[in-house]
Amino acid sequence: MATYSEEEIRAFGLVKEALPKHVAVIMDGNGRWAKAKKLSRSAGHRAGVDRLRGIIRLSSDLGITSLTLYAFSTENWKRPSDEVGTLMALLIEYFTKEIDELFSNNVRIRIIGAYEEFAPTVRNVIERAMKRTEQNTGLNLNIALNYGSRAEILRAANLAMKQVVAEGKDEILAEMLESYFYTSGQPEVDLVIRTSGEQRISNFLLYQISYAEFLFPEEYWPDFTDEAYLSALRVYQSRSRRFGGLEENA
Numbered sequence: 001m002a003t004y005s006e007e008e009i010r011a012f013g014l015v016k017e018a019l020p021k022h023v024a025v026i027m028d029g030n031g032r033w034a035k036a037k038k039l040s041r042s043a044g045h046r047a048g049v050d051r052l053r054g055i056i057r058l059s060s061d062l063g064i065t066s067l068t069l070y071a072f073s074t075e076n077w078k079r080p081s082d083e084v085g086t087l088m089a090l091l092i093e094y095f096t097k098e099i100d101e102l103f104s105n106n107v108r109i110r111i112i113g114a115y116e117e118f119a120p121t122v123r124n125v126i127e128r129a130m131k132r133t134e135q136n137t138g139l140n141l142n143i144a145l146n147y148g149s150r151a152e153i154l155r156a157a158n159l160a161m162k163q164v165v166a167e168g169k170d171e172i173l174a175e176m177l178e179s180y181f182y183t184s185g186q187p188e189v190d191l192v193i194r195t196s197g198e199q200r201i202s203n204f205l206l207y208q209i210s211y212a213e214f215l216f217p218e219e220y221w222p223d224f225t226d227e228a229y230l231s232a233l234r235v236y237q238s239r240s241r242r243f244g245g246l247e248e249n250a
């Protein structure tokens with residue numbers, strides 16, 4: 001739980017108070033990384049998993065509040081069943097191997113998405129990881145699994161509707177809707193990074209990214225190093241966010 005001091009953060013060319021609170025990453029390009037190296041797509045996904053440790057550790061040490069990682073979308077079921085199987089096996093392996101280190105780094109794991117639809121073997125490790133880290137107070141690590149933003153919004157709308165009906169009211173308020181999102185209670189997304197050069201959102205956090213900054217680095221996810229992440233954070237800090245208003249010193 002060694003959070004960097006302000007000076008250490010400055011040595012990276014970053015300013016502590018201006019760091020994003022919530023970073024969301026679309027970890028794309030495992031398949032193309034593998035293809036370029038004449039490896040199997042499975043090898044690409046494995047290399048992708050190997051990048052998690054560095055990015056999570058750095059986010060945690062920098063004192064970022066939330067890191068949301070897109071690991072499996074509601075649309076990824078369209079892939080061949082052997083690839084889906086590989087991804088599930090990697091997931092089980094990841095949680096089994098990494099849980100102790102995540103726990104000791106005070107990381108709190110939350111799964112966002114309809115993970116209850118996964119097979120019991122997958123569900124069990126996921127639920128164990130969430131339970132084990134429930135009391136941790138450091139980085140909120142949201143792993144998006146069987147996640148789709150449209151499904152999340154619809155789910156929240158239905159739950160909010162039930163609440164409204166139960167309370168005999170006739171209007172859904174914004175805070176009520178937001179309270180049913182998987183990310184409820186966490187800061188809005190400040191920065192979205194999608195690796196591999198693709199410039200699209202692919203059904204990720206549509207509501208939560210309303211005022212986020214976007215970065216589309218060219219590296220495939222397995223090549224997205226800690227240095228590339230730091231460099232993305234530096235670009236983020238150079239952006240001027242106006243939220244519909246005017247520049248502060250304009």
Ligand code: IPE
Pocket residue numbers: 027028029030031032033071072076087196
């Ligand atoms: C991202 O890499 C990982 C998942 C979607 C699970 P891809 O598998 O989408 O890699 P590309 O886009 O085919 O290169």
Ligand code: IPE
Pocket residue numbers: 026027028029070071072073076198200202
């Ligand atoms: C988005 O990547 C989902 C994840 C990274 C988990 P995809 O590779 O599935 O997205 P598309 O198909 O290129 O839009």
Ligand code: MG
Pocket residue numbers: 028029030
């Ligand atoms: Mg892809």
